[in-house]
Amino acid sequence: MTLSIVLLSIGCSSDDDNQTITDPIVGIWQPIKVVEVCSESPDYIYDYTICEQNGRLTINSDGNFSESSFVSLAGLSCTEDFTQNGAWIIDNGNLEVTINGQIIDVTFFEFTDNNLKLGQFDNDLGCVGESSHYYTEYIRVK
Numbered sequence: 001m002t003l004s005i006v007l008l009s010i011g012c013s014s015d016d017d018n019q020t021i022t023d024p025i026v027g028i029w030q031p032i033k034v035v036e037v038c039s040e041s042p043d044y045i046y047d048y049t050i051c052e053q054n055g056r057l058t059i060n061s062d063g064n065f066s067e068s069s070f071v072s073l074a075g076l077s078c079t080e081d082f083t084q085n086g087a088w089i090i091d092n093g094n095l096e097v098t099i100n101g102q103i104i105d106v107t108f109f110e111f112t113d114n115n116l117k118l119g120q121f122d123n124d125l126g127c128v129g130e131s132s133h134y135y136t137e138y139i140r141v142k
Contacts, residue, residue, distance in 0.1 A: 030140075
């Protein structure tokens with residue numbers, strides 16, 4: 001399962017002199033798992049393989065980010081699956097991420113010093129009559 005990047009911001013600020021955004025989530029993050037949550041059912045958890053954990057989400061203080069993803073082909077070799085770049089901004093307290101001209105609003109997130117969960121609330125996960133969301137969980141590398 002590939003999850004398009006969604007970002008959040010906690011406590012961001014802008015320096016009017018150089019328009020630099022500072023934020024505690026700025027850094028390099030390693031993906032470790034994808035979780036689908038239905039409020040009345042057990043969570044579905046997909047732990048990333050060692051190969052998939054080679055991917056990185058790099059969140060820059062200038063409002064840009066990059067993401068790379070890796071995949072194991074037939075269990076034989078680990079190769080880069082995709083890379084993408086985009087921008088993130090806080091607008092009226094809401095995070096908006098832009099990838100290839102498409103704006104994505106973040107609807108689910110949790111953040112601690114070394115753990116980042118980014119995802120979406122989604123009623124199409126197959127959770128009949130239940131609230132649902134999914135997220136990718138990252139750990140801080142740098």
